[in-house]
Amino acid sequence: MLLTKPHKEYAELVDILLTRKMVVEDISYAKRKLSQVGYYRLSGFWFTSRRTAIVTENGIRQSQFIDEFLPNTSFNEVYKLYLFDKKLRLLLLDIIERLEVNIRSVMAHELGRIDPLAYKNKDFIKKDSPRVRRNYDNVWLPKLQDEIKRNKAEFIIYHRENDKEIPFWVIVEIWDFGTLSKYYSFLKGNNQKKISKKFGIDHVTFGKWLHEINILRNLCAHHSRVWNKDFNAITLPNTRVETNERTSQRVFSxxxxxxxxxxxxxxxxxxxxxxxxxxxxxxFPDVPNAKLEFMGLGEYTTLPIELMKQNYNEST
Structure with a gap:
């Protein structure tokens, strides 16, 4: 299999940007940032700031990006967009972490009061889905058991070395969001409702939200661009905030x-x-064709914080 493009040194990469009419204010700075972040990663932030042209392929006329930047496309501003996305991901990870701890606590409390070992009790798991049963028995539970054997947390070592069963409210401390989300998806509806009602949402929608939040969490943790990413369409909570069809597929949702x-x-x-x-x-920087609406904000020019506060206060 042939390589599609040859290797380039950083100076050559800057020359490519200049040839394509990007404004590079400081060549040394640009080379340094390309060495720290990578040309390919940064290209995701200037991708939509290129000119378009009408081309004909197979008899069909269509608009296509070409290798020339829009006027005033600045390397410094593109790098600021990269930093904006990084800070956004850190904020998202912060609230996801808080939510993860909260859901762990609710799940362990609500199911643990019925059975301290509910996570090992198959009576809590859906019976009408062979696929769920197989996934729980052959993948999820063995993976958890392997984690218990490897984990070096003192509280896990204590239970392991003293041959003690690990209660629900202890085991959740070594669960990540994916483990939590998957376990919730295995639960019978009545058990899901015990958890979802604490968060003011029906159990089916809550499960879908957990799945999508886990996807977002993984993107953030692995440094993937999220500010203008297309996500799966999703049901939104009741809100005073004006949304449109695009909102449900963007990070604002x-x-x-x-x-x-x-x-x-x-x-x-x-x-x-x-x-x-x-x-x-x-x-949020001044990059041509990089708009807040790409986050799903629609006509808003900032985060509608007062409407978001009103929505919660009036729904409780």
Whole structure:
């Protein structure tokens, strides 16, 4: 299999950008940032700032990006967009972590009161789905057992060395969001409802939200671009915020969901929302054809923080 493109040194990569009419304010700075971040990673942030041309393929005329940047496309501003996305991911990870701990606690409390070893009890798992049963028996539970054998947390070592069963409220401390989301998907509907009602949403929608939040969490943890990413369409919480069809497939939909869920148990804490608004207001750069609406914000020019607060307050 042939390589599609030859290797380029950083100076050559800067020359490519200049040839394509990007404004490079400081060549040394650009080379340094390309060495730190990588040309390919940064290209995802200038991709839509290129000119388009009408081309004909197989008799069909269509618009296509060409290798020339729009006027005033600045390397410095593109790098600021990269930093904006990085800060956005860190904020998202912060609220996802809080939500993960919260869901763990609720799940362990609600199911643990019925059976302290509910996570090992197959009576809690759907019986009408052979696929779920196989996944639980052959994948999820063995993976958890392997983690228990390897884990070096003192509380796990204590239970392991003393041959003690690990209760639900202890075992959840070594679960990640994916383990949690998958376990919820295995549960019978009545058990799911015990958890979802604490977060003010029906059990089916809650399960779908958990799955999508886990996808978002993995993207953030692995440094993938999220600010303008296309996601799966998803049901949004009831809100005073104006949304459109595009919203449900962009990161703003996940922000609305995360905010709704976290407010069910922490309704007076607006600090995270204010940090996010400040990021959008102060750090979103001036990059041609990079617009806030690509986050799913629609006509909003900033985060509609007051509407988001009103929505929660009036729904409780």
């Amino acid at each position: 996940r922000i609305l969901i995360l905010w709704y869920l976290i407010q069910q148990t922490d309704s007076k804490n607006y600090k995270w929302l204010e940090k996010l608004k400040d990021l959008i207001d102060t750090d």
